Amino acid sequence: MAPITDTVAVAPPANRTGAHPAWVGLRRLLAHPAGLVAFIVVLGLVACALFAPWIAPYDPVKIAPRIRFQGPSWEHWLGTDQLGRDVLSRVIYGTGVALKVALSGTLAALLIGATLGIVGGLSRGSVDGALLLLCDAMRSLPLILFALAIVAIYGPSLATLIAIIAFSMAPGYFRVVRNQVLVLRSMDFVAASQSMGASLPRIALTHLVPNLLGPIIVLIAMDIPAVIGIESGLSFLGQGIQPPDPSWGSMLSDGYSFIRQAPHLAIAAGLPVIVSTVAFTFLGEALRDVLDPKSSRGRG
Template sequence: MSKTDTAAAPRPRNEFLLLAGNALRFTGKALTSNPTTLVGAIIFVAIVVLAILAPYISPYDPVAQRITIRLQGPSWEHWLGTDYYGRDILSRLLHGARYSLVIGILSITLAVILGSLIGLIAGYFGGRIDIVIMQVMDVVLAFPALILGIILVAVLGASVTNIIIAIAFTAVPAFARIARAPVMTLREREFVQAGYALGFSDLRIMFRHILPNIVPEIIVMASLWMATAVRTEASLAFIGLGIAPPTPTWGGMVREGFENILDSYSVALFPSLAVLVLVLALNLIGDGLRDAIDPKVGTNS
């Protein structure tokens, strides 16, 4: 192999570093330029740290039952009170954060990979390929995310893996659309045409020259859809399609709390606030990232 061929060969590691570098620069710019985005990021990081340290900082076993102290309000012994089975609410919140974060992050990561790949292929090749792919995406988008999630979880069964797959499936069309639009514009740009002239393969042009330029749009969509994923997981658990008890999940805790809300307000209040705070933090991050990519949006809103 000649030196010219070696230089022209794609370098996957360099492509990955380029994508990661673009993502970090864009995220750093958004955090430093928008105070509300920084607040959202701080809250999100704090929740992640608490979830990671849950086994070490939880005051009680999250599934240990003590019927004699059930439905107690906040006290020095149990800061957020106890539920119907006498389990410590604070301990269950800390452990439940793990499931909300894991399901939200993994489902959106899967949706980003699949949706971006589908949108990249559709936008790059165009023609009949684009028409067929986007018509399929339109059919999926016709269903509300929660309804489609309920259908998929009911069919697949309620488990962490199936919930992740169901939520990811509902988000794939959104990422396909957000990736397709800029790809259709970028494929006509001079640097892409230069790649054609130099004989670069379609894969090299797509993943080395086009994909890094759509990373900001994908990051914005991912942050906003992660909030949707958290809400969807909590909603599925609330209607009984979440992870089976006694595993602590925020949606499941809200459901148990509403069944006993007349006896103790804290059982439903604190998990509801936890979902609210996490979704708010993710929305603040998403809004800041959106303003960073298009400042006019923040000015006009």
């Protein structure tokens, strides 16, 4: 068919770069003031985790009884602990442990939660009802008691820790994803897709997942600090990462025991917990702004 009517006058479109959306998103994240700082800090944390053996000045588990409880000095920037180990090296190695637990725990939780959330949201009916009931039951468990019980049965280890985190965080992801799916499936563009005869998997892939991605990424960034907190908390109670492996929580616990002799121990272990928590939270907030498609309006 030939063009029928007059062509509408067109203003130059707002975003004409044609760049990949992820690249555009990253550029906008770096233009966000809090996002830039948070992104650099998170990048630094990841670098610490990946390159700990090269960055750390000493072996984190090497005991040196002669230099116990030393304060910060040129040889040991953050001093040494009750066994003479270099605190800075332990903090750097601890980053790896913290991020490993946080990332694998959150991703496992996301995988379980999001899958069940999409299933529940799409199926509705009794499947959804049963999942909802299960999720609410799990959320009502007191987290630390639940964790201690699991540790008591399976023994403290990295795997146990990740499993605990996955199972305790999954219901949250389930809730968010399911509710989002319910909202999305009531939207006309999903109805439109259905009216074209699109199958459920197709709708899930083309419409649900892209629209879920933003909220989920934000949620992960917001949850990572909480997970770091859980790991630190359990290690502080002696139920998480076991000595001599360095962990911020167990270091905090040690520092707490010697707070009168060597206050720098508690400070050195607490600071990375605070910094990483704040950085991930800010990153989440910045991502929330950046990932809103409408926020690109009027930008170059």
